[in-house]
Amino acid sequence: MMETEVAGLSLDQVLLVPSESNVLPNAVSLATNLSADVQEALPVIGAPVMTDLGMAQSFAENGALAVLSAGGTQLQDVQTMVAEDEATLVGVEVLNEVDAFETAVMLHAAGAKLIDFVLDDNLDQAIESLRLLAQQVPPLTTMAGPVADAETARRLFETGIDLVKVAPLPGQPVYTVTTTIAVAEVASEFDAGVVLGAGIRYSGDIVKALAAGAVAVMVDTDIIGDTPADDLFQIAGGLRSGMGYTGSATIDDLRLNAQFVQITAAGLAESHPHDVELTKSAPNYAKQ
Secondary structure, three states, X not given: OOOOOOOOOOHHHEEEOOOOOOOXXXXXXXXXXXXXXXXXXXXXXXXXXXXXXXXXXXXXXXXXXXXXXXXXXXXXXXXXXXXXXXXXXXXXXXXXXXXXXXXXXXXXXXXXXXXXXXXXXXXXXXXXXXXXXXXXOOOOOEEEEEEOOHHHHHHHHOOOOOEEEEOOXXXXXXXXXXXXXXXXXXXXXXXXXXEEOOOOOOHHXXXXXXXXXXXXXXXXXXXXXXXXXXXXXXXXXXXXXXXXXXXXXXXXXXXXXOOEEEOOHHHHHHOOOOOOOOOOOOOOOOOO
């Protein structure tokens, strides 16, 4: 993993250094553990801002998990998916409200595999709810965020939750690489994980996030379009190629083997297709 004294590096400011590799793309495993009880075959999580029942079903069919937004038909959608397949992967967004604990327990009982707990200004109230959720039997896999610094992440991990979501807060930016590395170091003390919830536009960004220590990333309409199954297929192919590029057969190997190099804006432009006329864009790739 990269060690750097330069503060504030984002995904667009680094590239992965290639390594000698005998790892073919079809030999790469993309499996990741969100907790001891929840594993994904593809390390992406669909953001609640874009997830409806159809989107959640498409993610589950492709070995990933999407988070249904709070309210509305959330409970009914979970019940529909579980009725079709009891083991289906589906997450739910839970807001930091007075009844957050009861809401999360109800949705978990209905079959939700991940609680995405949304933090706000009332961190003390959230920490109390998260501490109660972490004590539940059977256990709930719980993620809390957005978090923009390692100190807040530590307070959250001390409650016993499984995951912290790194993403910007109003007036508090997140340097997606640097912050992920810092929070992942804290997570390792608690046998917990980090999800990068911002800045993902290409499959290469996901490889960088995993190399920085994330167990998964949260994706939205910047990379997922109207045909999510096709987009997830493209993402999986990009991840296999990117991990093979570093000689990594697993995500754990990637964290151990990967090295970053800092680049300039000109270097970023050179790393993407340029000076060519695109006749047809890939479904999940649009030059920014």
